[in-house]
Amino acid sequence: xxxxxxxxxxxxxxxxxxxxxxxxxxxxxxxxxxxxxxxxxxxxxxxxxxxxxxxxxxxxxxxxxxxxxxxxxxxxxxxxxxxxxxxxxxxxxxxxxxxxxxxxxxxxxxxxxxxxxxxxxxxxxxxxxxxxxxxxxxxxxxxxxxxxxxxxxxxxxxxxxxxxxxxxxxxxxxxxx
Amino acid sequence: xxxxxxxxxxxxxxxxxxxxxxxxxxxxxxxxxxxxxxxxxxxxxxxxxxxxxxxxxxxxxxxxxxxxxxxxxxxxxxxxxxxxxxxxxxxxxxxxxxxxxxxxxxxxxxxxxxxxxxxxxxxxxxxxxxxxxxxxxxxxxxxxxxxxxxxxxxxxxxxxxxxxxxxxxxxxx
Numbered sequence: 001x002x003x004x005x006x007x008x009x010x011x012x013x014x015x016x017x018x019x020x021x022x023x024x025x026x027x028x029x030x031x032x033x034x035x036x037x038x039x040x041x042x043x044x045x046x047x048x049x050x051x052x053x054x055x056x057x058x059x060x061x062x063x064x065x066x067x068x069x070x071x072x073x074x075x076x077x078x079x080x081x082x083x084x085x086x087x088x089x090x091x092x093x094x095x096x097x098x099x100x101x102x103x104x105x106x107x108x109x110x111x112x113x114x115x116x117x118x119x120x121x122x123x124x125x126x127x128x129x130x131x132x133x134x135x136x137x138x139x140x141x142x143x144x145x146x147x148x149x150x151x152x153x154x155x156x157x158x159x160x161x162x163x164x165x166x167x168x169x170x171x172x173x174x175x176x177x
Numbered sequence: 178x179x180x181x182x183x184x185x186x187x188x189x190x191x192x193x194x195x196x197x198x199x200x201x202x203x204x205x206x207x208x209x210x211x212x213x214x215x216x217x218x219x220x221x222x223x224x225x226x227x228x229x230x231x232x233x234x235x236x237x238x239x240x241x242x243x244x245x246x247x248x249x250x251x252x253x254x255x256x257x258x259x260x261x262x263x264x265x266x267x268x269x270x271x272x273x274x275x276x277x278x279x280x281x282x283x284x285x286x287x288x289x290x291x292x293x294x295x296x297x298x299x300x301x302x303x304x305x306x307x308x309x310x311x312x313x314x315x316x317x318x319x320x321x322x323x324x325x326x327x328x329x330x331x332x333x334x335x336x337x338x339x340x341x342x343x344x345x346x347x348x349x350x
Contacts, residue, residue: 114230121323
């Protein structure tokens with residue numbers, strides 16, 4: 001199997017992390033599948049599916065997996081460090097600027113504008129994911145139910161999952177036929 | 178010291194329930210850090226969310242900034258670590274279990290149900306966060322425009338972030 005040095009993995013994932021304006025996942029795909037061709041499209045989708053199974057930041061999961069596969073334990077550490085270090089530095093520098101200039105109305109207005117867009121980006125990701133679910137319509141009941149429980153009835157996450165999971169498993173079992 | 182430990186433990190637990198990623202559970206993160214632990218106030222939370230969105234890098238950087246706000250550099254590092262380590266370990270073992278699982282139908286059942294759950298959580302989260310941070314109808318209009326833009330256009334989301342910043346700078350939002 002193809003092997004990459006920790007340095008290669010670190011540099012590749014630094015690049016992915018720093019390009020990821022408004023979400024890193026599209027850039028990870030572009031870099032790993034289209035440019036470097038470390039993975040083919042099929043492998044990438046399968047990998048992403050599993051990364052979404054696990055709670056926590058999906059993109060970090062992806063870095064662990066790719067790093068481990070191409071460079072073992074050291075590769076996994078190198079990939080995650082590459083993904084996180086540069087963006088963390090940038091964001092902390094921005095927070096320092098915010099400490100100095102955050103009280104100005106113009107700055108607060110800019111941040112309100114950006115967060116309104118940010119919410120839209122999250123929702124758009126949700127709608128893109130929803131497209132994949134249209135191939136099996138009963139699953140939409142599960143999705144609608146979880147949204148209504150969380151937003152209209154303000155139920156805690158544990159309840160939402162406890163109620164929807166059995167139904168999701170049942171539908172998924174049928175879908176998987 | 179106790180505070181830092183609390184930050185690490187709470188955020189580790191948060192990470193363990195964050196199906197669909199950190200942004201899918203942003204309302205929960207808000208409750209923990211603003212209402213329960215008071216690591217950050219409501220306005221600063223919203224501003225840091227905006228900074229993390231505008232900066233390059235993973236969405237979980239909101240968490241980095243919450244740690245930064247409460248305990249400085251050590252807080253930033255520990256908060257980031259806390260939100261990453263549980264899933265790193267889980268994925269490492271899950272990968273092995275799943276690739277050894279022979280029963281294809283079970284494998285697909287697990288993938289499909291987790292996928293559907295993640296979709297529901299992401300959409301519900303966007304809704305709840307919008308209710309908290311959008312203070313005017315212009316903000317809602319901008320959110321809806323952003324959704325449509327991403328779904329129909331192939332242009333980079335950075336344009337949207339620029340537009341949001343500009344509208345805010347001019348005092349529309």
